[in-house]
């Protein structure tokens with residue numbers, strides 16, 4: 001072979017070798033990036049298009065909101081959000097990659113023959129709760145139970161009541177004969193008609209009331225009102241007029257509103273801070289709730305004058321709502337669930353709920369996985385990946401609040417929190433010892 005040709009061939013071989021090494025390194029790096037700590041997962045496989053045998057898809061996956069990543073998001077908050085959080089509880093498996101399983105599936109025993117009910121069933125279990133206390137997460141978590149069909153939010157017992165029983169049944173069309181239907185709509189919590197309707201349509205109804213820590217709840221409410229996807233400019237400008245454009249301006253305004261609310265309560269019952277007299281205030285407020293008069297009207301301008309946050313504040317007076325619901329449903333039909341624990345130890349709350357609903361203890365910590373980059377605990381999908389909500393959930397996590405403001409807000413709510421814990425004979429250490 002002429003010298004020239006040999007040189008050309010060697011050069012070509014060298015190039016091919018370099019290219020092969022580069023491609024191999026790139027593939028290795030891509031796998032490293034997935035960085036999943038479950039050895040058995042094959043991440044190069046796409047998500048399954050057909051359900052594997054023995055799995056049932058969610059009827060309604062209310063985790064599937066449109067992503068709302070937008071530059072409008074409050075910069076101050078974004079700066080505070082660290083990526084890569086530590087697991088809140090080391091009993092849960094941790095996922096350190098960046099993928100999500102968008103199709104949550106639950107395991108159904110394929111060997112058991114189950115009949116379908118074509119027309120669907122009336123719900124037997126309902127989740128109610130204050131906005132932003134984690135009702136979606138609770139519903140979603142319970143939907144992993146093979147004996148539960150979760151139909152998400154229908155608003156049947158509030159604004160859709162006139163549609164009738166066939167309508168609500170149709171939401172669970174095809175449910176297994178031995179499955180229970182679970183519904184959730186947070187707005188039932190503040191609808192005086194809802195418990196009466198629930199018993200009317202199903203005397204065996206059981207209700208889970210989700211409560212949560214008030215500081216974070218208020219912050220979540222603000223982040224929801226002032227969310228990137230909110231396109232109603234008028235509404236948005238009202239929110240910013242009242243509360244400003246940052247979480248710290250909101251928390252300052254919330255505290256001022258709480259002080260006004262406190263003065264309003266003092267006018268109603270000057271003695272309300274005396275623990276012996278608190279029940280008088282609570283009974284008076286139950287009456288106002290039933291009549292839907294201030295402070296239980298909705299909206300920013302409809303309640304205590306000069307306190308646009310008063311309806312958000314009133315939502316956190318747990319014993320008022322609980323007393324009303326207990327009176328209407330009967331004490332043994334309602335349980336309180338700590339929504340603040342759903343991102344710390346969901347299995348603990350789910351265990352209580354399974355017990356209360358009379359379900360087998362199918363769901364345990366093994367059903368969950370902590371998505372480290374997002375800082376949330378999610379169900380674990382059939383292929384081992386976390387099955388998480390979209391970015392719309394978890395906005396408030398990791399945002400720091402001025403400790404002094406926090407303490408003062410907690411002081412206001414403390415007597416109500418304690419009253420509720422006593423009513424339900426609960427000892428929740430985090431409620432006693434921390435302010436969140």
Ligand SMILES: Nc1ncnc2c1ncn2[C@@H]1O[C@H](COP(=O)(O)OS(=O)(=O)O)[C@@H](OP(=O)(O)O)[C@H]1O
Pocket residue numbers: 130131132133134135136137186219220221223339341342343376377378389392393394395396397
């Ligand atoms: N594990 C897990 N997954 C998702 N979300 C979780 C979880 N645990 C708690 N939370 C908190 O729940 C907050 C949303 O509450 P809701 O679903 O009740 O909101 S809504 O009223 O139905 O819009 C939501 O509030 P934001 O952080 O403001 O989005 C979450 O912080």
